Amino acid sequence: MQGELIIKAESHLYQEKYDVIIIGSGLGGLAAGSLLSRRNYKILVLERKRRVGGRFSTIKKDGFKIPTGAIIIPDSWAIKLFNEMGIDMSALRPLTRIFYKINGTDYEISPELGIPMVLNIIDRLERERAEKTGKNITAVNLKEILGGYLRGIRGVKDENIVTVRDWLLQFTENEKVHEVFDELCAALMMAHSWELPITKFFRFKEMKKFFMASQGNLSIARALARVIESSGVVWINSRVTKIELKEGWATGVVIERNRERMEISCRAIISDAGPRMTLQLAGPENFDQAYLKNLRIKIRPSPSILVLIASDKPLCLEGINDGLEIIMGSRRIRTVVPITNICPELAPPNQHLLYASVEPISCIHPVEIQCEINQIKRDLQELFPHFQKHGRILQIKLCSDLGNSPEGWTWLGYGMPIETSIPNLFNVGDACIAPGLIGTTGSVESGYRAAETVAKLLEGHE
Structure with a gap:
């Protein structure tokens, strides 16, 4: 078939050996990789997509730069990481004002x-x-x-x-x-x-300061990737198909890249692909029953629908360049961020972009997407009077485990440990959040824990 990608049946051994292979380039993986790179470990990051960042990235559509997931960066572990890695902080815009829409009126309330x-x-x-x-x-x-x-x-x-x-x-x-x-x-x-x-x-740790990336989250993900490349390599379009084991330890991975299958050796593996995928790559039979039980209980993918609205005039908080709006009493739309009020660089000239976060009626039961879309459209027409004349829906994206990209891999307080049953195989990301943390903050913090744990492991096996 024309254009079909054909992978050679045989694999060949890639001669280069790495200290750590990181599967996936979400914020957890990039955090762990950049921290270990600063310790001069030889790192290989393998990303199956054409860009780094995972759900913390940016794509282009109709001239707009739109987020793949997260849009707001809390002032916590992520900002700590960016400062330590020398990321240009002037590219971050503060988001300091929070408005609550109650009975149709906006009330500004200090965090x-x-x-x-x-x-x-x-x-x-x-x-x-x-x-x-x-x-x-x-x-x-x-x-x-x-x-x-x-x-x-x-x-x-x-x-x-x-x-x-x-x-x-x-x-x-x-x-x-x-x-x-x-x-x-x-x-x-x-x-x-x-x-x-x-x-x-009651374990939730409040977040009171937020930022947005003026050039999109991909710019930050790329900056972290460049830190890793100071002592390692970042490969995109590289799909891991297997984690190799020997005598209970991870020894490397098998990947598909450039129409070839390769085996790459390493001393430790950090997976940012999610614990379920890590389990499949290494084989469920290699994990003990206590770990499998914990995974079944704690992995609770949370669905969300991300809506991006383009318009030729601002639809909310006009003239306010550092605020977001929380909607009370709507059908589905919970939070809206007028992206181009804060970062006009993310839209074509004279165009505006609004980000709306939608929580389905249940975070447990399957999402009936058409029903949700109907409710979203009614919300848009009622909440934003100028939408019908001046706006259009640029994207409605269901984030769920069906597409392997939920809003979050687990709920607050249900994070898996970064350690697995395999001594030198670890997980990072928002499935491994520490108590009280969630999302972006939890992902980065898990990268810190993994980097410290892996460094101690490698030092003990010099």
């Missing part, structure tokens, strides 16, 4: 005040509504909620309180208050409030 201030506003609006209509309202009970939160940090012992929603029902049945907590859970913790265990909720 330091956050949820308590939102609940105060809801309480006031509910009381005003009661005065106008003469109807009773369901109490917000802000004082009781905040007191319960402080107690909850020390632990929830009532066995009847399983989820975040269960915990909140102790204090109020007000659905607008429940919307606030569901928004927080779905947008930041990868599960709805009626799905996420309350014990996980």
Whole structure:
């Protein structure tokens, strides 16, 4: 067949041997690779796609530079890494203002005040509504909620309180208050409030400062790849088909590249392909039952739908070049980022780009994509009055494990360890998040842990 890629049946041994092979070039893999490269280890990064970065990258469409996944960079482990690796920080734009759209009105709320201030506003609006209509309202009970939160940090012992929603029902049945907590859970913790265990909720580490890359996340991913190339190699279009083992240790990988099959040797392997894929590459029979059980319990892919809207005029937060908007009470759209208000370089001249994050009705059950799209379109028309005349949907992308690219590989508090049953095989990425971390921050932190662990392992086997 014309254009068909034919891989030679036989493989040949690549003569170069590496200290560490990294499978995948997401932020976790790039973090581990750049940190180990700075220690002068010989690194080989293998990326199956045509670009580095994974879900932290950028592609071009109709003249726009659009994100492959993450758009916002929290001021935490990622910024620490960029500083240590000498990334040009002037390319990052601060995102300091947060607006909550409540009953159609935007309220700017400082990240330091956050949820308590939102609940105060809801309480006031509910009381005003009661005065106008003469109807009773369901109490917000802000004082009781905040007191319960402080107690909850020390632990929830009532066995009847399983989820975040269960915990909140102790204090109020007000659905607008429940919307606030569901928004927080779905947008930041990868599960709805009626799905996420309350014990996980209280471990969340808040993020209060954010940035965006003015040239797109791919520019940062490439900069990290260049750090790795100071003592190693980064190969794109290189698909790993097998992790080789000998006497219980990983000895290298088999890859397909340039229509050839190659075997490459190494002393340790770090996989940023996700624990499930790592398992398949190395063979499930090589992992003990305790590890397999842990993986079945903890890997909880969280679906999301990323919507990118192009327009010939700003659709929200016009004139504000450092803010994002959190939507309360919508059908599906949770958070919107007016990308070109902050980084106009990411769109053609006189064009605008809006990023909307959508959480499906459930983070457990399969997504009915057409139903979700219908709800998204209704949200767009109601939330953004100029959308119908001035806007168009540039992309609707379902991020789920069906396409091997969910929004997150697990929920808050369910991270797998970086270690596996194989002593020199490790995982990184957002499936291996530390307690309290999530997403981009958790991915980078896992890279730090893996780099430190691998360095100690290699030093002990010099």
